Amino acid sequence: MKIKIPNILTIGRIIIVPFFVTSFYLPGFFGDLIPFFLFVLASFTDYLDGLLARLFKEESKLGELLDPIADKIIVAAALILLVMNGTIKNFEVIAAIIILTREILISGLREFLAKLSIDMPVNSLTKVKTFLQMSAIAILLTGESGNKVINFQDYNAQTIGIILLWVSAFLTLYTGYDYLVKGIDHALSKDKEN
DSSP states (O other): OOOOHHHHHHHHHHHHHHHHHHHHTSOHHHHHHHHHHHHHHHHHHHHHHHHHHHHTTOOOHHHHHHHHHHHHHHHHHHHHHHHHTTSSOTTHHHHHHHHHHHHHHHHHHHHHHHHTTOOOOOOHHHHHHHHHHHHHHHHHHTHHHHHHHSEETTEEHHHHHHHHHHHHHHHHHHHHHHHHHHHHHHHHHHHHHO
């Protein structure tokens, strides 16, 4: 069986994760730069695999299955590492919990709706949320090296990353609520039919 290019990119994104986690433990500049680079690469392949699948009409059930899993693995790994090393701390951890909880919730909803043959299309606000979320995590991964590059007045890389994390968490709540309402509506309508 020939594996399509979009699926190869998605599988590559999953393969990146152990290298990403390992590189996070490197000391100093390389411990900031390599995880940042790998996360940006994984985020870019997320965009690219969807684009190529639509462009060359290579959408597949394998891609449908693996793409959201790959996204959630890299985001969850990054957030856990950033909480563990204290980059995301105190009340900021709530933003990370909101993002992870929404990912689990949406996975469950998608699985439920798929059984009913109902598609849950991604809207433009969700795409904005994903872009801000990936940007926030990428900036936070730069650590002290990022602070040396971005540092004006009270805003260094870490401060900007945390602000973007909170913005994406609020968008996550909003879009997650929207999906949840749609899922509950479909479930209730199915209950009435039975």
